[in-house]
Amino acid sequence: MSVPGDEIGPPDLPAGPPVEPATTGTPDGLDRLWTPHRMTYISGQDRPEGGYEQPAGCPFCRAPAQTGDDSLVVARGESVFVVLNLYPYNPGHLLVCPYRHVADYTDLDPAETGELAVYTQTAMRVIRQVSSAHGFNLGMNQGGVAGAGIAAHLHQHVVPRWGGDANFMPVVARTKVLPQLLTDTRDLLAAAWPTTPPR
Numbered sequence: 665m666s667v668p669g670d671e672i673g674p675p676d677l678p679a680g681p682p683v684e685p686a687t688t689g690t691p692d693g694l695d696r697l698w699t700p701h702r703m704t705y706i707s708g709q710d711r712p713e714g715g716y717e718q719p720a721g722c723p724f725c726r727a728p729a730q731t732g733d734d735s736l737v738v739a740r741g742e743s744v745f746v747v748l749n750l751y752p753y754n755p756g757h758l759l760v761c762p763y764r765h766v767a768d769y770t771d772l773d774p775a776e777t778g779e780l781a782v783y784t785q786t787a788m789r790v791i792r793q794v795s796s797a798h799g800f801n802l803g804m805n806q807g808g809v810a811g812a813g814i815a816a817h818l819h820q821h822v823v824p825r826w827g828g829d830a831n832f833m834p835v836v837a838r839t840k841v842l843p844q845l846l847t848d849t850r851d852l853l854a855a856a857w858p859t860t861p862p863r
């Protein structure tokens with residue numbers, strides 16, 4: 665999928681001559697940050713022997729069952745839950761997932777569809793409250809061809825953005841994430857998560 669980056673570039677440029685698509689050179693900042701194919705690559709390191717297709721090998725099926733200190737689950741709803749991305753594009757990068765192991769957005773029933781939307785909104789509110797994010801990228805990659813690293817289990821990305829963050833993201837993305845930092849982030853977000861989300 666293509667998540668527009670219109671918050672990054674200069675707004676409302678005056679109309680000029682048509683610009684040929686660049687075939688070489690340096691991609692813009694958003695392209696460096698929003699690189700879903702990187703997830704496929706990174707996720708491959710932890711790829712289970714049987715792949716992600718079966719729930720037994722699926723990290724999004726296993727995540728809700730983890731309740732210890734190393735759990736990255738931020739909030740649990742009736743039919744969806746919210747978990748920190750193990751390989752975040754930015755601090756606080758959340759994934760809103762149905763408990764059910766379904767791949768396609770059209771597989772969600774009405775209750776799941778509604779709660780996924782509400783929890784996406786709540787995730788934005790909580791991240792804004794905790795970290796004063798300037799903006800967000802929201803979205804779902806549907807299918808491996810569209811960049812989904814774990815295509816078998818639907819997950820909605822909620823990526824907080826700050827002005828200038830694209831400048832350091834290439835470094836962050838190549839840095840091994842320390843689990844302790846992730847659990848600290850989890851504690852921070854979970855503490856700010858409303859106990860009764862708006863319905």
Ligand SMILES: [Zn+2]
Nearest residue numbers: 722725765817
């Ligand atoms: Zn799953």
